[in-house]
Amino acid sequence: DIQLTQSPSFLSASVGDRVTITCRASQGISSYLAWYQQKPGKAPKLLIYAASTLQSGVPSRFSGSGSGTEFTLTISSLQPEDFATYYCQQLNSYPFTFGPGTKVDIK
Amino acid sequence: EVQLVESGGGLVQPGGSLRLSCAASGFTFSSYDMHWVRQATGKGLEWVSAIGTAGDTYYPGSVKGRFTISRENAKNSLYLQMNSLRAGDTAVYYCARGVGRWFDPWGQGTLVTVSS
Numbered sequence: 355d356i357q358l359t360q361s362p363s364f365l366s367a368s369v370g371d372r373v374t375i376t377c378r379a380s381q382g383i384s385s386y387l388a389w390y391q392q393k394p395g396k397a398p399k400l401l402i403y404a405a406s407t408l409q410s411g412v413p414s415r416f417s418g419s420g421s422g423t424e425f426t427l428t429i430s431s432l433q434p435e436d437f438a439t440y441y442c443q444q445l446n447s448y449p450f451t452f453g454p455g456t457k458v459d460i461k
Numbered sequence: 462e463v464q465l466v467e468s469g470g471g472l473v474q475p476g477g478s479l480r481l482s483c484a485a486s487g488f489t490f491s492s493y494d495m496h497w498v499r500q501a502t503g504k505g506l507e508w509v510s511a512i513g514t515a516g517d518t519y520y521p522g523s524v525k526g527r528f529t530i531s532r533e534n535a536k537n538s539l540y541l542q543m544n545s546l547r548a549g550d551t552a553v554y555y556c557a558r559g560v561g562r563w564f565d566p567w568g569q570g571t572l573v574t575v576s577s
């Protein structure tokens with residue numbers, strides 16, 4: 355199975371900060387990577403797919419990059435509604451796996 | 462509006478069975494792969510099963526042989542039959558539509574608690 359790691363697991367940031375989250379895969383997954391945002395008590399929401407394609411309706415301050423084994427999610431200017439947990443997911447091969455998550459908290 | 466609504470969760474004893482349902486609306490259900498994902502309280506996301514448009518099914522090792530995913534296109538419904546349940550299966554179970562390979566949207570989830 356393909357394992358995903360995320361770093362950091364937790365970060366504390368202020369409104370307006372630029373935030374970067376890294377996801378690493380245990381083997382190459384081409385660009386078959388998605389990023390999801392989850393707020394407490396809510397279902398995950400698709401932000402980025404195919405590593406760098408912004409899902410319709412998602413603000414342009416979110417961006418994704420990478421291919422192969424290393425990927426990043428960047429929030430260019432953190433907004434109050436962005437405080438949440440972010441998960442990466444590989445969809446290169448079954449079983450599809452998720453990273454452990456990165457919680458973004460208010461500083 | 463695309464909508465997924467899960468139901469069927471509840472309290473079940475270890476070794477018991479439960480069947481979850483996911484009612485889909487707002488899209489042509491038969492044209493999409495569908496997935497189940499679970500999340501234990503305070504933990505991360507774990508993909509549980511998938512079913513393709515042709516009825517092909519996929520499972521991780523943690524549930525293979527115990528869980529069965531199925532679909533009934535005429536009723537726009539997805540199911541998850543869970544047998545031999547364990548305490549470690551306690552979680553919120555989400556259904557999600559597969560768009561290409563990506564999961565969008567997700568339902569609101571249904572809680573399954575395995576306890577004596």
